[in-house]
Amino acid sequence: MFKSFFLDRRWFRWSILGTALILYVTWYKVQIDVQVNEWFGSFYNLVQEALTTPNAVEFEEFLAGCIEFFNIVSIYIVIAVALEFFVRHYVFRWRTAMNDYYMRHWSKIHHIEGASQRVQEDTMRFARIVEGLGVSFMRSIMTLIAFLPILWTLSESVTELPWIGKVDHSLVYLAILSAIFGTVLLAVVGIKLPGLEFKNQKVEAAYRKELVLGEDHESRAEPETVKELFVNVRRNYFNLYRHYLYFDVAKWSYIQYTVIMPYIFMGPTIVSGAITLGVLQQILRAFGKVEESFQFLVHSWSTIVELMSIYKRLKAFEVQIESAITAEKAAVTD
Template identity: 55%
Template structure:
């Protein structure tokens, strides 16, 4: 699954984690010294002041340059180490997707800051009629257009790029498996493995991987923001004053949801795996029946379809109580920040702008911590696909 597309997968992904940790250490230990030596901010932002914030300050330009250098710097050794024909897609393409995710998180952080000042302005306009001019109101909307329109263009382009990325991965797996077709063709549902599961696996791993990396980046950016905003929260219900209160509420909420859904959904991966197994047997009988009258007899087809129906009904039953727990939790989680902010709202110690910032930052942090809870259904399907492909790959000669 991975060997066909990535060079030395275990070493590749393991070294990526190590490289990320090393880059973080370099940033905090030597970032200032390196900025003075190689940063492009004097060239790109010679007159940058407060009006250029938050994207074109000297520190931001250096951060973007460092992240870009670190990301593509990781790709360079793999050009010489076990490079295959998919290098530009598997290595450089993955690095590009990571950089775009970082850029999107930066835009989200800027929007969170903008919401705070803009909604405070709305509060002022409503409380003091005539204090905010219409020119000022509409003028503050213009920067959003400057930021979001290019961001939309980037989102469209990365979606187009990701589609090709997934199909290249599927192509790599397809050709890899077909090299060993004579060894694996007798495996149950072999044609389905090559034709369908390769695409499902590539798309699922890319989606979940991108969401996971995005969640980590979101936490890195929004956790400090939410911790700072927590200083303006007077107290929590029952618990009273807690340092970093909103961060702890988000962590407890996400941990509870993850444990809950893992507990109620532990049977689903096996059922998904078995579902594809009975579907493959039914499909195989029908395909054989197209060429020979000995196959697809009514009784045998009825028996095979009975297995399909039985497994689907079991699957529907288990998904029913799983979805009850899932939707109850996700809907209830929407009210956690309101409950946490109740005492502060009642005492009037926060402004409307701060309230919007808290909601946005809390939602970002909580969704990142809820990665497993939000992705559990897709993870279940990926596990079933992985199990089928692993069974398939066991027949490939070592």
């Protein structure tokens, strides 16, 4: 899964240099986010001044603030589109490297149930998910590096917390505690999902194989056999849906309820008028970025479950290849 792409000289430009390029551009996008956060502060202060004192702000000044935002995000759009285009090619090259490796050993593994699906579908899904999760994880780290100092400084404007009182840099601690709570919560309620996803692919592969064999052999894919296999598929899907039900309840409850948390904890500061609208927007946006970075596992848990399932299937696939190669070497030695 990894050696065929990252340790093969043929793919050096894509695997090593391509990865470095993706990470650099991701960091540049984070820096643009920082610029946007600074823009929020100045622009909303301008809006507050305009709303508080009529005609205190000229329309040209207001329009200049809007144009500044347009200029910042225009660069972001160009970079984001170019990066997405490059990533699609990057993922396909990774799939190609895996596909080439598996096909070189096809004679050793073609008898394995679901072999065709693993080569044709799982390679693409694995490369796409690993790339996506990898970039998301690195973006989370980079966002923390960029926004944590900002939130640390802006938190000094929060005079006190409700029911607690004065806590220095309180919003940083709030973001960390919120993310830890969400991560532990979803890890506990979703502990059975990886195994169910893995089992789901097994029953799907058995059903699909019987149908494929039925295309060429009249003795296969008999109604009773197909019915029994599909019952297994349905049973596992319904079990999976039931477990996803309480997982989704926990996930969406956590994500939605935590939206209001920074407002509650900043309540005394807001009602006392200790900060301006611009500073409030900067704090909220910085808090959101930091909290989202700490919540990487929360937002990615469903994708991680899918990846674990695919990894298990491909790992079992590669074990078969390695066993066959070892057996061949032993036969030659004898």
